[in-house]
Amino acid sequence: MKRLTAALSGALLLAAGSTQAEIRFGLMNEAYPPFFTKDASGTWTGWEIELMNAVCAELKESCAIVEMSWDGLIPGLTSGRFDVIWSSMSITDERRKTIDFTASYYKTPAKLIGVKDGITGTTPEDVADKTMGIQVSTVQSAYYAAHYKDVASERTYATLDEAFQDLAAGRIDYVFGDSVPLMEFLKTDFGAACCEDEGNVADDLVLLGEGIGGGLRKGETELATRINGAIAALRANGTYQQISAKYFTFDPYGG
Helix, strand or coil: CCCCCHHHHHHCCCCCCCCCCCEEEEEECCCECCCEEECCCCCEECHHHHHHHHHHHHHCCCEEEEEECHHHHHHHHHCCCCCEEEEEEECCHHHHCCCEECCCCECCCEEEEEECCCCCCCCCCCCCCCEEEEECCCHHHHHHHHHCCCCCEEEEECCHHHHHHHHHCCCCCEEEEEHHHHHHHHHCHHHHHHEEEEEECCCCHHHHCCCEEEEECCCCHHHHHHHHHHHHHHHHHCHHHHHHHCCCCCCCCCC
């Protein structure tokens, strides 16, 4: 995982929960490579961290990371524990009932990976009588209920790592999630030995969302405008592309 550039990391305060920070970013407290993970020193690194730091530098603000469980992020935001969810959260109409979002800053399709059996596919017929591992409170869980519930079984997990462990052990047949972290798992020795790519699922904009955005409390229009402006500036000056090239062979802005 790439380290933060000295210019950015030196300009920002990344002390979790610091009361002195101007903007507090809520981050899921488990690794989600390549978007965020901790290095050997315990420092958060990854594409989404580098982008967050670049946004803060563009805004000329100091920022802090507040760690939270995935299912605690929206309650943590609405209760004021931090200011922005910055944790690969999909923009959906269901979530918009509770919070607002910035514009999308990356997009990724949804995917199934499964144990190696030579049979691939993602249609309801392909997954009939199989068990899917899905992280709780994700868009994939809603997609499962709409498209797969009548033919397959669901097992929910607090973290993707737990689902990967059960997949490798043969306790479930698939893991269903965002394509990038699933493909990162398949690149590991552990994932490559046990599992394979079954393909992307058919798109469903209502359930899978409009991309990944920063979650905000209702009515935080000024902060949304500032963050959106910073991301646009980073796209215009090439910083977004430079960060992305460290992690991807494609432009994540468009999926």
